[in-house]
Amino acid sequence: MLSREKTLDALLELSGRTAAHSRPELLASALRCALALTDSAGCVMVVSPSRSSERHILLRGADVPTIADSARAQGEAARPLIHDGKPVLLADVDESGRVGEDDRCPGVDAGPALFVPLRVREQAPGYLAAFRARGAAAFDAEDARVLSLLAAWTAMALENLRLAQNVEKLAVTDDLTQVYNYRFLKGALRREIKRAGRYHQDLGLLMIDVDNLKSYNDRHGHLRGSFLLREMAGLFATHVRSWDLVAKYGGDEFTVILPQTDVAGALAAGERLRRAVEEHRFPLAQAGEITVSIGVAAFPGDGQTTSALIENADRALYLAKQQGRNQVWYKEREAA
Structure with a gap:
């Protein structure tokens, strides 16, 4: 079970400031919470704001995520969870035979892995994944529930941010010419x-x-x-x-x-x-x-x-x- 302290820290991280977040800050907050709530060595979030996908990667101890572009929105492990909409728990990324390089977390010699779907409106489906070091305890149903809730919050926050940015743009843009008003x-x-x-x-x-x-x-x-x-x-x-x-x-x-x-x-x-x-x-x-x-x-x-x-x-x-x-x-x- 999650400790009370970790839960409170995650709530403080996520609450009250989402409207002021830029998109990179919002995703970084979600990844930091994912690390803390699942006690992972690294987390990966795949989002597709345009035709290509972005992989946001945060390792334990790092201050900010690294971002990598990817032409592929999903690898072998991610494809079933994106299609079925259900979490995928793997006891060992190597033994499963389903995790290729596109689905791994660079910088982590991973054993257990957990993938949950991330569905953002008007974007291709993505996912949020957590990885533990080889030899660590496997992820369980409670981890999957918590990470799924975090992915749902992230999707909602991204949509709210998009709407807020659109409203802000409308407020300062001339509707006819599309330059500032x-x-x-x-x-x-x-x-x-x-x-x-x-x-x-x-x-x-x-x-x-x-x-x-x-x-x-x-x-x-x-x-x-x-x-x-x-x-x-x-x-x-x-x-x-x-x-x-x-x-x-x-x-x-x-x-x-x-x-x-x-x-x-x-x-x-x-x-x-x-x-x-x-x-x-x-x-x-x-x-x-x-x-x-x-x-x-x-x-x-x-x-x-x-x-x-x-x-x-x-x-x-x-x-x-x-x-x-x-x-x-x-x-x-x-x-x-």
């Missing part, structure tokens, strides 16, 4: 201004407005215009750095936050986006028909608050539109 933009810009001020760094901001979108919508309908905005958002994402942030500001306007970028760098980034849009062939549009006007502002010279930076970038955008569109402007001068 205005709500997220305000918080992100506030954080970047604070960081730039703390480390005495530059920060650039672009305000982008789509030219001629109204006439495009009048000819082809607002649904086509929505598809165009989504395509344009993807175009912006491919022409900025990985640490830059593209967000929908509202209507047909976008904003790009450019960390560690001075005025000259922001003007260059704006010109790169302007040219990318001008040269892109959008559906049902003539070459060069769809363009963007861009206004530039920079921290700290153009403001040290979110509202000041946005106001100055918006003023520059107005000048770009006023001077003929398809231009990048900073204050009262056009980008070279």
